[in-house]
Amino acid sequence: MWLDSKKIVVIGGTxxxxxxxxxxxxxxxxxxxxxxxxxxxxxxxxxxxxxxGLAMSGDASDPQTAPKAIALCQQxxxxxxxxxxxxxxxxxxxxxxxxxxxxxxxxxxxxxxxxTSLMLSNQAAVRAFRAQGSGGTILNMGxxxxxxxxxxxxxxxxxxxxxxxxxGFTKSVAAYYATDNIRVNVIAPALVETxxxxxxxNDETIMAFTRTKQPLDGGRIGHPNDLDGAAVYxxxxxxxxxxxxxxxxxxxWSVSEGQL
Numbered sequence: 001m002w003l004d005s006k007k008i009v010v011i012g013g014t015x016x017x018x019x020x021x022x023x024x025x026x027x028x029x030x031x032x033x034x035x036x037x038x039x040x041x042x043x044x045x046x047x048x049x050x051x052x053g054l055a056m057s058g059d060a061s062d063p064q065t066a067p068k069a070i071a072l073c074q075q076x077x078x079x080x081x082x083x084x085x086x087x088x089x090x091x092x093x094x095x096x097x098x099x100x101x102x103x104x105x106x107x108x109x110x111x112x113x114x115x116t117s118l119m120l121s122n123q124a125a126v127r128a129f130r131a132q133g134s135g136g137t138i139l140n141m142g143x144x145x146x147x148x149x150x151x152x153x154x155x156x157x158x159x160x161x162x163x164x165x166x167x168g169f170t171k172s173v174a175a176y177y178a179t180d181n182i183r184v185n186v187i188a189p190a191l192v193e194t195x196x197x198x199x200x201x202n203d204e205t206i207m208a209f210t211r212t213k214q215p216l217d218g219g220r221i222g223h224p225n226d227l228d229g230a231a232v233y234x235x236x237x238x239x240x241x242x243x244x245x246x247x248x249x250x251x252x253w254s255v256s257e258g259q260l
Contacts, residue, residue, distance in 0.1 A: 002236040007079040010034045011060050011121045012087030014045040015043040016194040017141070020224035021084060021231040026052040028232055031077040035060065035069045035087075058086035060117035066124035074128070082137045082235045083125040088114040088162075089196045092247045114162035119169065122184070126177060135181025138173075139234040142166045142188035142246060148254045150213070153206045163188075167246055172260035174244035183243040187230050190214055190250035192222035205260070213258030214251030222251055238253045 008025050012018040014036025022032045022045070032053040036042050042055035048054070056072060058065035066083075073080045090096065091113060095106025121218055122138055129136040146163030167186055174184040191197055191210055200206045201221065209218035230247050233239055248254055 002232050002238065004029035006030040006081045006235060007077045008032045008082040008084065008235055009066070009073050009080065009125075010084045010086060011066060011069065011117070012036065012141075014041040014055055015164050016039065016086075017189070017192060017224040017227055018084070018086035019045050019048070021086070021228055022053060023048060024225070024228035025231055025235060026050070028236075031073075033069050035065060035071040043048055048199065060085075060121065061112050064122055066121040067128075070124055072126045078254060079134075080125075080128050080132065080136065081134075082139070083121060084139045084141075084231060084235065085118050085121045086141045087117050087121075088141060090156060091158055092199070094158055096156045098155045099115075099157050101159055108116075110156075110158035110162055114159065115165050115169070118166060122169075122173060126173070126180075126182060129182050130180060136183070137235055137239065138182065138184045140166050140170050140184070140186050142170075142186040142192040144188050144248060144250045144253050146188060147246075150253075150258065153200070153203075153209060156212075170246075171244045178243055183234075183239060185234050185239070185243060186246040187227060187234070188246055188248045188250070189222055190205070190253035192224060192226070194224065197221070209258050211260055212260075213256050214253050215256055216251040220251070223247070226251075 010018050010022045013022045013034030022034045034055050039057045042057045046055035063113030091106045094109040095103025143163035145160045170186045
């Protein structure tokens, strides 16, 4: 049980990669609070957590959401050991895209969704860990697009900037709070089967490209549970001596050209 008695908050934990990780945390002995925007998803997620977790409805970009979730974790489960920030997504429908087409609305929406929300949750976690005097671990969701662009099919320049920003922000925070035994790391996936990926999964040309860009395991799109092992590691005491790192879980994306 890698996470025996750990108390973890997952922001963006009621669907997709966040929920998959939360279920993995519970299997490894943790108790979790998951946060999502959709009340219906919260209800379904809490049922799946089978008594070892609570779901809370909230917007990750609301400054009150993460503090409330952490306080709930402390009150109900008796502590707070780790934060996993998964919440984020595409701003394409608001105008994100190639720079010459990028709208200010698309930019601002993407900043708020992916970087401001993450800053707020990390801030709440750091404040809670310092108040406890306990140290703790934070894991942030990045993307391979933050460092390995793919211009033909995945040209959302605001999103790439935000995910690159997640890396810089994480490393800076990790350096500052290392003496408090607060660890801060990033997990960076490639294309994973989530609601955000529907544009790609419904396009056979993009999927053919993905099969060569992510050649591991026969060449396929990632599944949410492909990230669970890395997430469990970073939430566990096995990562006690690891901070400021980026673990890329991408099926080979970052070392493959991709062909049609």
